[in-house]
Amino acid sequence: MHVHVNAAASLDGKLSSRRREQVTISGDDDFARVDEIRATADAVAVGVGTVLADDPHLTLDDPGLVAAREDRGDSPHPARVVADSRARTPTDARILDDAATTYLLVSEAAPGGRREALEAAGAELVVAGAERVSLPDAFDALEARGVDRLMVEGGGELIFSLFEAGLVDELTLYVGSLVIGGRDAPTLADGDGFVSDFPRLSLRDVERVDDGVLLTYDC
Numbered sequence: 001m002h003v004h005v006n007a008a009a010s011l012d013g014k015l016s017s018r019r020r021e022q023v024t025i026s027g028d029d030d031f032a033r034v035d036e037i038r039a040t041a042d043a044v045a046v047g048v049g050t051v052l053a054d055d056p057h058l059t060l061d062d063p064g065l066v067a068a069r070e071d072r073g074d075s076p077h078p079a080r081v082v083a084d085s086r087a088r089t090p091t092d093a094r095i096l097d098d099a100a101t102t103y104l105l106v107s108e109a110a111p112g113g114r115r116e117a118l119e120a121a122g123a124e125l126v127v128a129g130a131e132r133v134s135l136p137d138a139f140d141a142l143e144a145r146g147v148d149r150l151m152v153e154g155g156g157e158l159i160f161s162l163f164e165a166g167l168v169d170e171l172t173l174y175v176g177s178l179v180i181g182g183r184d185a186p187t188l189a190d191g192d193g194f195v196s197d198f199p200r201l202s203l204r205d206v207e208r209v210d211d212g213v214l215l216t217y218d219c
């Protein structure tokens with residue numbers, strides 16, 4: 001499976017503020033670029049922290065991109081994926097509407113009642129890992145369901161785990177021209193952080209987009 005991580009950060013590396021509310025960092029051109037990456041993906045993933053903070057929809061905005069997917073025999077929108085060990089996704093989350101298939105990656109520790117409620121709300125559950133979602137096992141299960149290209153939009157906890165597991169193939173980072181600051185504000189890679197064996201990426205491209213910079217890396 002090809003895993004493409006995309007995120008937007010302030011120039012001090014924050015994905016949002018210390019309030020963990022959604023901050024608009026990208027401009028129109030960058031959001032259009034994000035839509036295009038979504039359109040080429042079989043599925044778009046976030047962690048449950050992003051679902052709880054942003055209530056994202058993760059579908060395509062551009063009807064032309066929807067039509068192009070349908071012309072080539074794909075579903076109108078990519079599937080949606082949430083890494084959610086304990087099945088904390090609210091049953092009324094936008095990500096659970098019927099616009100696209102939604103896979104919830106849960107662990108064996110997810111309470112049975114929550115699993116049933118989320119299945120009733122339309123989610124397809126994938127169980128991988130004892131306490132926390134095992135990303136390698138979960139991604140194998142997604143691949144078995146036809147997900148060959150996965151886009152990951154965040155947040156920082158999930159992205160750190162993906163780097164830690166060596167699962168990232170490509171990173172695009174839009175760096176907006178604003179400062180958010182805050183020692184507790186989410187960054188591109190949070191988690192426990194690395195103290196050695198830091199992942200080193202290969203810079204493929206640098207481009208000016210909106211009033212910021214788009215960095216593209218091979219991982």
Ligand SMILES: NC(=O)C1=CN([C@@H]2O[C@H](COP(=O)(O)OP(=O)(O)OC[C@H]3O[C@@H](n4cnc5c(N)ncnc54)[C@H](OP(=O)(O)O)[C@@H]3O)[C@@H](O)[C@H]2O)C=CC1
Pocket residue numbers: 006007008009014015016017019020021022023025046047048049050051053054083084085086088132133134135153154155156157158159161186190
């Ligand atoms: N600017 C941007 O591009 C973006 C910004 N954001 C912002 O980021 C913030 C949310 O980010 P964050 O709080 O880091 O949340 P994440 O979206 O990264 O979700 C983290 C949660 O995912 C669950 N999870 C399940 N399995 C794993 C695993 N193997 N590794 C890591 N996490 C796992 C964990 O909860 P559990 O243990 O319960 O499973 C964890 O707390 C919000 O403020 C949002 O606005 C988000 C995306 C993009």
Ligand SMILES: Nc1nc(O)c(N)c(N[C@@H]2O[C@H](COP(=O)(O)O)[C@@H](O)[C@H]2O)n1
Pocket residue numbers: 006007008022023024025026030031034046050054055056057058059153154
């Ligand atoms: N690329 C990008 N730029 C920003 O400025 C952002 N705040 C985000 N956030 C991500 O986009 C998701 C929202 O998706 P929908 O519009 O609801 O489909 C949000 O959850 C973050 O993952 N991304």
